[in-house]
Amino acid sequence: MQLRQGLRVLRRATDEVQVGLDPRWAVRVAGLSPERAERLLRTGDRRVDDALPAPALDALRTAGLLRPGPARARRVRPDLRPEALAHGLVRADGDGVEAVRRRSRATVAVLGLGRAGSAVATTLAVAGVGTLLLDDERAPGPEDVAAGPDRAAALSGVLRRLAPRARVRVPRGPGRLLADPPDAVVTVAADAPDPATALTLLGADLPHLPVVTREADALVGPFVRPARAGEPPLPCLRCLDLHRAAADPAWPVVLAQLVAPRAGAGAAEPPAALAVVAGGLAAAEVLAHLDGGAPRTAGAQYEIAVPAVAPRLRRWAAHPDCGCAALVG
Ligand SMILES: [Zn+2]
Structure with missing residues (x-):
């Protein structure tokens, strides 16, 4: 031994x-x-x-x-040794090398590449995810970390320097994700996730994780995937809105304003420490899924508030009136 x-x-x-x-x-x-x-x-x-x-x-x-x-x-790429060692110690099978190899065969899409989305994508690339699909056609603003024709192109340049072994693609055109479905999708938005995107991902059976940044806090989760046999049904984003509407009948009116396109300046970017903590937690959830583990936000959501940015995990159940509860893998 x-x-x-x-x-x-x-x-x-x-x-x-x-x-x-x-x-x-x-x-x-x-x-x-x-x-x-x-x-x-x-x-x-x-x-x-x-x-x-x-x-x-x-x-x-x-x-x-x-x-x-x-x-x-067993050999592992030198840049992935920190991943293999730490994950090997916490895995029941002790095999961090295989977990890291599995990541290298995986594809993750990140939609929305402001500060938090950039933190998600860079963390996943450095952690050994093989292919990143980047999606954000907005022009970089003064608060973004890189310049370029659009945010996706700007960040792909950063990733090629930070994680040269990762394949970075910027697919264009409608239906770009569904043509070659990734293993997981992270959506990053201000104020509220886009319900149409969430519905598309749910309908396509794509595991997905929303990250939302608000005035001075961020939400990560729930990780939406079909429940496994023997598991209670897991909530989707619509489940959460049905719970919120039950507690606050005006919630649908408020939500419609949050997801409507904004006139004038875009949504505010989160402060740096909040963006990094929210992005890092989201990346850890995706890695747990890719490594064959259970994301903590399956059926829950991290709430992360400025100034401490210490995450609190809040549990959510599937809503009986949401058709998604029938989704069992
Ligand atoms: Zn639901």
């Missing part, structure tokens, strides 16, 4: 070593001879079976820190 990759091994005393820093699995291995403590500190990727007494191996095994020694070390 070997130690799982990515663990810190630290001396606590001449006869005691600590493996791991994260309180979810960190364990003290005590009662070692000085020589065995030294071997554990130097072990790295090498076998630990013959270096440690049985009680120490038991402590490591119970903490889930051992893995079978592979016949050959």
Whole structure:
């Protein structure tokens, strides 16, 4: 057996070593001879079976820190090592390398490339998503990070420098997403998600995640995908509006104004820290989906408010009057 990759091994005393820093699995291995403590500190990727007494191996095994020694070390692209190591430690199968390889075969579309959308796309590209489809034909404004003929073209230049291995495409024309459906779509909008886009994505069975930035907060979620067998139905965006309308009969009137095209100047961009936190959380949700895990916002929504930008998770149920509740994968 070997130690799982990515663990810190630290001396606590001449006869005691600590493996791991994260309180979810960190364990003290005590009662070692000085020589065995030294071997554990130097072990790295090498076998630990013959270096440690049985009680120490038991402590490591119970903490889930051992893995079978592979016949050959599995290689991962150097730029994706941080992803493979950290995700390998939290996955039940311990296989961060396979999760990262799966990302490289995936395609994610990001619609809406202001500050928050740019944070989503750059995080996904750096995290190893193979193909990014970018969609935003608005001209970059003074608050955008890059210049170019439009926001999608400007951001694609940034991504080619930040993540040269990612394929970046800027599809044009109507129906551009449905022609070659991605594995997930992130929509980023000010004030409220566009109901027509949400309906199209729902109808096409495309897993999608809305990000909304408002006056001084942002919403991430719900992650909309068909419920798996045995799961309760998951809410879609219309479900949330039906819940809101039940609590506030004027909500549909308000919502119609939020999604109507604005005259004059466009919607305000979020402040920088809010855009990065909302964009990072949205990217983490998409990566959880691509890695075969469960996004936390399936059936929930992060609420992130300025100035602390500390996310709060609020749960939402499917609404019985919304036809989407029949969607079961
Ligand atoms: Zn619904």
